[in-house]
Amino acid sequence: MLAKRIIPCLDVRDGRVVKGTNFEGLRDLADPVDLARFYNDSGADELVFYDITASAEGRGLFTDILRRVASEIFIPLTVGGGIRTLEDFDRVLKCGADKVSVNSGAIADPSIIAAAAKRYGDQCVVLSMDVKRVDGQFRLFAKGGREDTGIDAMEWAVRGVGDGAGEIVLNSIDTDGVKGGFDLEMLDELVRRVSVPIIASGGAGNMEHFAELFTHPGVDAGLAASIFHTKQVDIRELKRFLRGRGVEMRL
């Protein structure tokens, strides 16, 4: 059977990984290429890169980094951040990305999902959503979680999958940064609504949170950033721990 996936996420701005990094023994801890290599060596199942630069110069640096990572790291790479057009898909795929994640770009123009799925295949299109509870509803947020779109997040997910999104990253704004565990209630609702792989994001604080996450069989992967970057949780140790708890893991 398929192993559950553990995915570190690297937010890159102006060629550097942002969010606290606290590694020892690595030359440059905020260098995305070094960090990617480190994660590859410690058993990460996939890497996610978010380009959070706004400038054209920063974007150029990002594609250069991506190309360097993709030429030496041979696990799946997902890229997101600032993806709005098919040209954006093309640019990162040519640099070695395997999957491209769209978020605000799909909110601004939902037809990008169908167009990209048709050109590159469903498996290539990842719908990333930032979701928060508002008035008892799971509400879709845009612009990095700053703007309430008024859209029902679960309906948005169903529509995205219908248009060809092959995977969903669900980031719960309610649990993000709290380190109190993943948003299992929100994830369960999404599992009920769609049949594509679901990546849980937001809220991981310790190994137990991942064990808890994977007792929900519809969830395929757990994504986190700072707890891995700060080495609060070591991926290899986490995967051994999870296998010990009966979760299928690639070791």
Add this chain to the structure above:
Amino acid sequence: MTAIVDYGVGNLFSLQSSLRSLSLETEVTGDAERLRAAERIILPGVGAFGNARARLDGAGLVPVLLEEAERKPLLGICLGMQLLFERSFEYGECPGLGLIPGEVAFLGEDLGDKTLKIPHMGWNSLEILRDDPLFKYFKNGEYVYYVHSFYARGCREDTLGISRYGDVCVTGAVRRGNVWGAQFHPEKSGGAGLRLLRAFAEL
């Protein structure tokens, strides 16, 4: 030199990089003469079967591949492996290269457990059924990375390894004579995948 067949299907960046990381001389080419000159050939591919077949035909590469497959190692990867079979049923029936007996069918059709997701995407363990030089550096049960919705069936006697998905034994690796196939992506399967490619390069 290892030739990677370029027929406009899919992204060859990772495959090329992975071979380069093994210090292998590679050439991405759609030129029949270069394929004839190569020591071994890799046939990659992603996307839909019918489109890939049409592009191979359009590039005039089918006769070359059939001839060269008798003389040197040929490895089909993902859709490239599916093309090795007699036919596929993706968007209607379409003939393959017929180098390996068997057919390519929708995985969902054979899955008893309808809650299982399609595509079969992620890391799955490859169980070796038959030892082969391709597995020279590969350990039974290692995980490899799959992304596909169709799979090869009716090819049991040529199957080298399988991965279990629900009640289906997904054909993971095949071999018939000089022709090998991997449904998974060795170039995305970490160290285990690189070791398979190294073994192929030593054939």
